[in-house]
Amino acid sequence: ISNDGKRDSDIDFMLKHFNLNISYEACLGFTINDYVEAYADGREDKLFELLFDKIDQLHQAYDFILIEGYPRTVFASALDFDLNLEIAKNINTAYVPVLNAKGKSVESILNEVQFATESIEEEACIHLATFVNRCDPNMIDDIKRLIPDREQIFLLPEEKELDTPIIREVVDALKEEKAEMIMGEPEQLEHLVSKKKIAAMGVENYLKRMTSDSLVIVPGDRVDIILATMLSFYGKKHPNVAGIILSGGMKPSKTIMNLLKDVDESVLPILAVESDSYQTAIALNSVQAVMRPENKRKITLAKGIFDAAVDKKAIADRFNKSSSEIMTPMMFEYKLFERAQSRRQRIVLPESSDERILRATEILLRRDIVDIILLGNKKEIRHQSALLRLDISRATIINPCKSKLREVFSQKFYALRKHKGLTLKAARDALEHPNYFGTMMIQEGMADGMVSGATHTTADTVRPALQIIKTKPGISIVSSLFFMCLDTKVLVYGDCAVNLDPGASELAQIAISSAETAEQFGIEARVAMLSYSTGDSG
Template sequence: MQAPPCKVVYVSGVGPDDGRRLVELGVMELLAHRAARVAIFRPLGRAGADPVVELLRARHNVATPRELSYGFSYEQAAVIRAKHGTDELVRLLVDRLHALCDQCEAVLVLGTDFSSGTIPDEPAFNARLANEFGAQLLAVVGGRGQQPDTLSADVWNAYRAYADQGCAVVAVIANRVPPEDQAALARSLADGCPAPAFVIPEEPALHAPTVAEAVHAAGGSVLLGDERGLARQVRGFVFGGALLPRFLTALGDGTLVISPGDRTDLLIGALAAHSAGSPAIAGVLLTLGQAPEEPILRLAGRIAPGLPVAVTQDDSFSTAVTLSALKGDLTTAGPRRIDAALGLFELHVDTAVLAQRIALGGRERITPMMFERTLLERARTPRLRDIVLPEGDQERILRAAEVLIRRAVCNLTLLGPEELIRRRVAELGLDLGLDLDHDGEHAARVRIIDPATSPLRERFAKVYARLRAHKGVTEAQALDIVYEPSYFGTLLVHEGLADGMVSGVAHSTAATLRPAFEIIGTAPGVSLASSVFFMCLPDRVLVYGDCAVNPDPDAGQLADIAVRSAQTAARFGIEPRVALLSYSTGASGSGADVEKVRKATEIVRALRPDLPVDGPVQYDAAVEPEVAATKAPGSPVAGHATVLVFPDLNTGNNTYKAVQRSAGAVAIGPIMQGLARPINDLSRGALIEDIVTTVAITAIQAQPSDAR
């Protein structure tokens, strides 16, 4: 049968319990990085909506009709095979896949889950489907509880089993491998395996249930707590029965307290311990259907706001039996568990190699989601950059930090009192791995520095006083100035103790950038620091400069902004075609403002004769081919501009905000350019996703040129 025109990747295992959902999630992320229209296909599965299919459809905004994502249920397939034979079943499935491929560029096919018992030789059936689909196959082997030698043989056998049946095996993944065996297995598989072989270790946190899942499994109801509290992961259970002093010693981070409802002393004691910041429990589940009286509940809510307290009708023993077998699921716990799974996949699977094997090239059409995911991918290098976040006790910063650490994007330095930050982390139910001894080469880590108590403060005061001596700053004055987090963070970067800094959710732009101008300064050969916004429109990403820093640049400064903006665009994978904007196009207008833009364009052409540039150009002529054909025929830029340089701050700032609001564009920035080291500002209304993206951009800016 003829292969479909789009790229098809088939993920299949060789048996049950291989944790394949993590791999499916990671491969779908890889496809979505490089294709604007992606889809999912489950040829055979259980009747009804499939949780993995629905998760991937929602996460990647899959536009194809839902019914095209499904083939047949196992029961339907058994009937078709009995009446018409396996060939007819396969033919029908190929037809359904082709109908899906007609509407997209890449399809992820989810192989059978080895749970139905209705398919005689499941690996062979998956192999045949992969061949008939014209798919490239990625084989997953479960490693839980196996010895390295046995697992190594299983991986080789999986490759041979599929390759011998004609499958194009692009890689083999050993998943859920005991962490202590990971290195030995990786060495064994690296020696001569015909396809790339990757090893993903077992990660208990992926299977830890949330409080909401535990309460649901126990048939309970929530008395106190908010949505974020219910999303806390349960890492263990503590059963209340002892006296309070003994009970408190048994508590640990992430434990769910299960206690008779009449033991209000244990309830209040557990909540008070949590409120103190150590340990940060997951919640409390009261048994025997006994809810505390209203005054106790009100007190509990004041002691630990947001922490879940629930009640179940079962006794403690029955509840323990129910919860002992409970496992979390990647499809039901929201973005935190998804981020952890993706971080694990991307840390242990060389996605660049896998993308090359699948032959996924870059595309001219870039969606906002593709651009943002590419940023996270590019920020992750063999040596993770260290980015300083001066506002270390802010909730949005801490929530963004968890995403960055789970995705292994970079190392982070949080500034602020350590006890306060740890308490905030506990209150929010976050996991930043603060007490884990990570190898910075392989896993992201977080450190906390308190500028008030750090021994670096005196060193930084000497440095700052020297840098600002021309302004009459003394060491005594500098000691007070460098206490401010923005100054302390900037000095960490200046002294090479960190690679970049991002701030602004609780501070003004001036508070963030003033230390950068005073301490970091501009890069060699750069006379002007400026900024850009990445404007992510539905089908492309444009670069706007300068909409945040320079109020009224002259012609030379405007030319500098244009050149720097083009360099920034190229650094982030956007082919620079530069339009210097004005209220007229070409020679149609006159006046001082137009002449400034015209002169700036001439300077850019002299500085960068290789760079496609045009100006003055009106906005519509710069981005719309039909308008450009009328107003600027023959222009190498008009109609296809990717870098738009505004003549002044008033025009640029208003335009970016208008496009952001009216066109639904995602505005990423302002991103500083021209500084000797990367320092970036956040809007005080920045969302968690904005912080994550800006930190990733800063990490990329901190990379040497050969890593970009």
């Protein structure tokens, strides 16, 4: 939404026109300033997470969500990419650009259409349709001839009435001038205002310059102009103005008002303002036409234009058939957080001396999605986190060398491995190593998982799990995998760290294990077998 702090008129319109039982706040995204500041600070992912949360909440109650973007010109000076496309890509939704063709040539319109199409393709978004709004009716046939048939591009003609303000919008714009309606009916506030006229001359010359649908600004003591304007309404050959604004804080006398009200019906709305005619005319320059839920005439006109220009069935069919395999890193991370939050786990981090681990710990604790157990010297961990200005106070810290659990774990580890020649002393020595201690915590149900490998080798990380927890039934070989987060997809690469020269059957098992892991993380498994060469062998 805009940065001015005002309620968004489009949101208000949708809520009232469609009678939606949704709070205004639930429909708000974020302002341009919010995003620009977050982008500059490297925090834009946090805004996207808030947006994801809001969309998820709406999805629980509604079948369809429409997200209105912002004009490219609004953020073009601050960002070198299309924010709307960035949002569409990260929430994996169909995208419909709406282009403004007012005052543009055929060539310029075609260039904008091509640019929008290529931008959507480049971001791998679903291109549902393109609406080119406010086209010169005389250009539409020329544009259609030059647009490829395969593209769903719809040209909507300019309709002057939709861009013409009404009396109600004039009243809103003149609030500071204390505008009030002193005569007329509420429905007359819907009168269109095509022009404004300041009446400063005599009646005869004024009548020659009157135009239909104009708003007449006249000092409140000019009874002659007021009466002539109202009388012209009944003239068959005279224009009908939209209304009258009485300026200067002056109103007709009670006698004149009674005369005006004595007419059979209130033919014109009459407003009174405190400002003079010139100030009032200046204020009217800021009046903009806005689609309002009360203006049935404009709504009906807009719907008629849309129905005539757009193949709604084709768009609906395209939407129902559309699907996307986009998975951006931001989406992937958000889904991981969602799953973690819905199934809270206890995670052991054995590399607590590493700054990255401590920073990650603070992030996880702040988001309150997991219980963290840090292994190491409590004083040293607290001191290092204080130096880094990190708050990890909610983490559990266990020193394997001093914990009473060490002896308990040593005895159990010895029992598991004594048939392999392990001695009790060797078991006790092993349990001083945080990876062994953390693995035993998982074995004994004191933790649900462990993350290691930031400072330890792959062998040091995998060996305790092989010796204590062992492989799943049916799995004949241990393998590793990486999640490669690309711009619009997440790929699983396995095995890149454990098995140096696997045979055919081992490769098959690695592929199966990697595919199963991918499915567990919500990634559709389609396996490709890749060969590789090292050094100068290839």
